[in-house]
Amino acid sequence: MENVSGKIVAITGASSGLGAETARQLVAAGAKVVLGARRLDRLQALADELGAANVAVFALDVTDRDQVRAFIDFAVTTFGRVDVVINNAGIMPLAPLDMARLDEWDQAIDVNIKGVLWGIAAALPHFQAQKSGHFINVSSVAGHTVRQGNAVYAATKHAVRVISEGLRQEVKAYNIRTTIISPGAVDTELPASVKAPGVAEGIAGFYEKLAIPASSFGRCVLFAISQPADMDVNEILYRPTAQEG
Ligand SMILES: NC(=O)c1ccc[n+]([C@@H]2O[C@H](COP(=O)([O-])OP(=O)(O)OC[C@H]3O[C@@H](n4cnc5c(N)ncnc54)[C@H](OP(=O)(O)O)[C@@H]3O)[C@@H](O)[C@H]2O)c1
Numbered sequence: 001m002e003n004v005s006g007k008i009v010a011i012t013g014a015s016s017g018l019g020a021e022t023a024r025q026l027v028a029a030g031a032k033v034v035l036g037a038r039r040l041d042r043l044q045a046l047a048d049e050l051g052a053a054n055v056a057v058f059a060l061d062v063t064d065r066d067q068v069r070a071f072i073d074f075a076v077t078t079f080g081r082v083d084v085v086i087n088n089a090g091i092m093p094l095a096p097l098d099m100a101r102l103d104e105w106d107q108a109i110d111v112n113i114k115g116v117l118w119g120i121a122a123a124l125p126h127f128q129a130q131k132s133g134h135f136i137n138v139s140s141v142a143g144h145t146v147r148q149g150n151a152v153y154a155a156t157k158h159a160v161r162v163i164s165e166g167l168r169q170e171v172k173a174y175n176i177r178t179t180i181i182s183p184g185a186v187d188t189e190l191p192a193s194v195k196a197p198g199v200a201e202g203i204a205g206f207y208e209k210l211a212i213p214a215s216s217f218g219r220c221v222l223f224a225i226s227q228p229a230d231m232d233v234n235e236i237l238y239r240p241t242a243q244e245g
Helices: 017-028 040-050 065-079 102-130 151-170 200-210 215-226
Strands: 008-012 032-037 055-059 084-087 133-138 176-183 235-238
Touching: 008 017, 008 065, 008 102, 017 032, 017 040, 017 215, 032 040, 032 065, 040 055, 055 065, 065 102, 084 102, 102 133, 102 151, 102 176, 133 151, 133 215, 151 176, 176 215, 215 235
Parallel strands: 008 032, 008 084, 032 055, 084 133, 133 176, 176 235
Antiparallel strands: none
């Protein structure tokens, strides 16, 4: 595919769901991918599926800023440069605030907000030096709305959009592109990160009824990357056709 073939793409949260499916689509389009997540066995299985020449894997916890820097440096030393960083790792521990699940709030902020910031901090010097690069940061429909029971998750996803828009404005001089992708319900392992009793069941039912395949997200990524270098796709918001809110 035009403008995708030969690109080096680093993906956080690539062991399942949107990240894994996007890796498949990118390799099929001729890109090379560097996959990060904590479950190294899953990454290794994906690398075996996609072919060793196209894939490098790295055990990564995005809450650790040193590991995120090492992940991006690993991409550059393995393939010579990095063209696209997809800050995708995320969790969705939904629960009403009065359940006071404070550890989950901490974790959601650490993974969904700080993980994205560490990804930006790690890749920016490389992108600035090469005067090109592309950040794709994963927000959500919950980055545009808030509902009862998702305040903390929605706050993290709003933060991803705000940070990405600030980044967009600041990196013009370096020819760097920034894309926010905000999906609705997509069939992945994400509902498993909802642990609150009484909440998890409802979310699982919602996803079972509505969720569309992860290939939807991969197509958005390929669309953004495949545009010519003078076109910066800043934001994509999409939902299953049947999803109301
Ligand atoms: N699916 C949807 O409906 C939907 C909708 C809107 C937005 N999103 C967003 O899409 C992104 C991907 O989620 P998904 O739907 O593909 O869910 P998923 O299947 O649960 O994948 C989440 C990925 O994030 C990784 N991850 C979680 N914590 C991590 C950490 N501390 N360090 C490194 N990696 C970590 C997981 O890998 P390990 O556990 O192996 O580390 C996994 O690869 C998330 O940001 C999510 O908020 C999803």
